[in-house]
Amino acid sequence: xxxxxxxxxxxxxxxxxxxxxxxxxxxxxxxxxxxxxxxxxxxxxxxxxxxxxxxxxxxxxxxxxxxxxxxxxxxxxxxxxxxxxxxxxxxxxxxxxxxxxxxxxxxxxxxxxxxxxxxxxxxxxxxxxxxxxxxxxxxxxxxxxxxxxxxxxxxxxxxxxxxxxxxxxxxxxxxxxxxxxxxxxxxxxxxxxxxxxxxxxxxxxxxxxxxxxxxxxxxxxxxxxxxxxxxxxxxxxxxxxxxxxxxxxxxxxxxxxxxxxxxxxxxxxxxxxxxxxxxxxxxxxxxxxxxxxxxxxxxxxxxxxxxxxxx
Numbered sequence: 672x673x674x675x676x677x678x679x680x681x682x683x684x685x686x687x688x689x690x691x692x693x694x695x696x697x698x699x700x701x702x703x704x705x706x707x708x709x710x711x712x713x714x715x716x717x718x719x720x721x722x723x724x725x726x727x728x729x730x731x732x733x734x735x736x737x738x739x740x741x742x743x744x745x746x747x748x749x750x751x752x753x754x755x756x757x758x759x760x761x762x763x764x765x766x767x768x769x770x771x772x773x774x775x776x777x778x779x780x781x782x783x784x785x786x787x788x789x790x791x792x793x794x795x796x797x798x799x800x801x802x803x804x805x806x807x808x809x810x811x812x813x814x815x816x817x818x819x820x821x822x823x824x825x826x827x828x829x830x831x832x833x834x835x836x837x838x839x840x841x842x843x844x845x846x847x848x849x850x851x852x853x854x855x856x857x858x859x860x861x862x863x864x865x866x867x868x869x870x871x872x873x874x875x876x877x878x879x880x881x882x883x884x885x886x887x888x889x890x891x892x893x894x895x896x897x898x899x900x901x902x903x904x905x906x907x908x909x910x911x912x913x914x915x916x917x918x919x920x921x922x923x924x925x926x927x928x929x930x931x932x933x934x935x936x937x938x939x940x941x942x943x944x945x946x947x948x949x950x951x952x953x954x955x956x957x958x959x960x961x962x963x964x965x966x967x968x969x970x971x972x973x974x975x976x977x978x979x980x981x982x
Contacts, residue, residue, distance in 0.1 A: 692797025694757030714763030754828030898932035
């Protein structure tokens with residue numbers, strides 16, 4: 672078998688969602704004074720989430736989600752629940768907090784439609800991705816998994832500590848393998864889930880399990896979902912995916928079998944596509960109206976790499 676050369680574009684070469692975050696996080700050097708200092712700093716802005724959506728002000732079709740500290744705290748939970756995301760290159764703090772009420776003239780949208788509509792610049796989009804991941808984790812980690820006692824945030828929201836046994840809890844990130852499986856001869860496998868938009872097909876994907884390598888996850892998930900075996904695996908790029916808190920790890924992989932017997936619980940359809948058909952899906956000119964994921968998602972770039980780069 673000929674080993675595939677790894678394809679490793681730099682993340683900023685791909686128009687992925689949530690990768691443009693320029694904040695200086697400095698999570699290892701925080702003290703108990705980090706949060707009050709950030710809230711008191713000139714230029715501090717707070718991103719507010721309300722019932723799963725981000726609050727923002729409209730600026731001629733663009734979203735401006737940052738609120739000044741006084742406004743934010745007058746509409747939000749206790750300031751001790753604030754998460755300090757980091758500082759801009761100019762030294763201005765950026766924080767996130769769940770709102771209990773909505774400021775006057777504020778609009779709201781969940782993060783995914785905000786981002787896919789192009790309403791955010793790349794830096795702010797990445798910051799909101801980080802913020803959503805943190806707020807999701809804080810909501811799920813309010814009690815200690817060791818003794819069941821309530822936990823409290825510390826280090827300006829970068830970790831939580833159990834008020835009973837003292838156990839320290841750090842944010843959780845779930846790794847997910849997402850892979851473009853191809854046969855080395857101009858065909859690739861795409862699948863459809865019932866939750867996908869109508870006529871959209873995408874790459875196979877699944878969580879990396881405990882004690883498993885990324886390559887092992889790619890092979891196992893491909894076999895479980897499509898019945899196809901896989902040989903060589905090459906890493907491409909990764910994407911933070913804060914729904915609720917994953918890291919999508921994109922790979923290309925070479926199939927060593929061709930017969931598809933897909934998992935009807937996970938997928939409603941799965942089949943081979945030739946390169947011309949995939950190109951038509953990317954160009955939205957497929958005769959049956961089939962489409963691929965938009966460029967916001969890492970799946971789009973894996974499909975495009977197959978269509979334009981691989982032999």
